[in-house]
Amino acid sequence: MGFMDKVRNGWKICELSLEVLRSNKKLIIFPMISCIALFIIISSFVFGFGYFNNWHFEQLNDPDHYIKRYSFTFLIYLISYTVVIFFNIALMHCVRLYFEDKEVSLSIGIKYSVSRLGYILSWALFASTVGLILKIIQDNVGKLGKILVGFLGIAWGVSTFFVVPILAYENKTPWNALKESISMMKKLWGESLTAGFSFGILQLCAVVVFLLVSFIVGLANIYLGIALFILGMVLTSSVFSALNSIFISAVYTKVSTDIDVKQFSATDVNQLFESKKK
Template sequence: MFARFAQSWSLIKASASVLRSDKELLLFPLLSAIASMVVAASFIVPAVLGGAVTTLGDGGHVSPTLYLGLFAFYVVQYFVIIFFNTALVGAAMIRLRGGDPTVADGFRIALSKLPAILGYAVISATVGVLLRALQERAGFIGRYVVGLIGLAWTVASFLVVPVLANHDVGPIDAVKRSAELLKKTWGENLIGNTGIGLVFGFIVFATVLVGGGLIVLAATTKTVALIVAAALLVGVAVLMLVLVQAALQGIYSAALYRYAAEGDAGSAFQSALVADAFRVKA
């Protein structure tokens, strides 16, 4: 277990070295976050004005109409996220193959996969709405089981975006291929992403804690400009950490996919380390 964690952590560090070489990759998660907020606002504001949120807050069940709206929201939101992730992974794959990717390269790859991205967004939205409906109707144990199903879907579909970025396949074939590659990458998939989440979760927590102290200290001066400056500094720091985490996860998924599918993770990754990490069990 510890050896597998060490292998995964080494892969994470190698992913960070790729990001240091191509800092422009941070632009993809930044644009994804901005677009996602715009999409969320375009759905949430009408829902609030229409009283849908109030109905749910009063204990009302989700109506078929609301489920339809939720499905539409999921489709658009997933499309945005998958589009920018495909651009990020596509650019990262160029770097892993020894090239020097640009932001335009990433967008070119994503734009060439629009039909498949839309199809996968519909599949993801369908799964999301179904799990949401099951959770609403299930008891405590049922919610736990639904949560496990959701986790299994997340793990099995983790390599869908690299598959889409590298092949002209439909969304269903991409999901099938991702599930097949899971047999080779399940340990690094789970431990690597959990490791990235835990590390950045701790860093974000520490940043907020220290930043909160700075804001309190600034508040003692009763200087509005200083308080605002401290709050903005903390906000920017947290935003940068979130963007770096998203970029590393994209690069990490590209590296996992490339080695599992092609037998070579790229020059940034030590071949002996990666070969050991993906050794097939007898």
């Protein structure tokens, strides 16, 4: 399959993900709760750290406190990965249930994520360690090293593209989950990157619209304008997080299972998935 065919499939999958979300709008609840939970937990953690250190956050930049600084960074990474993956797995499980024409609810998704908590925590520890290593390198090398770390970060993001559904449905160690994700990405890189790019363009357009509307409203009432912008950013982030999870779940389901994802039955896309299975 040529590059342009992969691009067309990526856009098609993006459109189909939008259709799935329109058909089941309750899926947006998961990223919204994730965003709120992450804000509350990290805010509480930062408040507690500040309280017990007399609010001297500047000491984190002191070379003599590098252990405290990197321990703080690691814990933030760990909390973030755990919360985000927990709710992403809940969402993806509900997406699969939706594909199977089964009941979808918040409680069902949360219960399933709880059942996968061991795999979620093991991956969070693994990913946080990788993130911390990259952070340490970034803080202690020159400009060339920072550029290298930037590329490594991009490679890490691409390599872990399919990790969440693998954690959700396969009993793999973090290392094996990473290898499986890389293997899937090698087969579906064109569709995956194109769909991701498509979501990015749409999200950017949504942000620009909210920014303009908020600016106009802010001319009359600055507080209302700020509130509208924050609400718009939360809503936009939640919608596109849900779309991305639907897309990843659909691709993983079609490639790795025998479940008939009817919403993704377009001939070109279906043939792509069948060829990957073979």
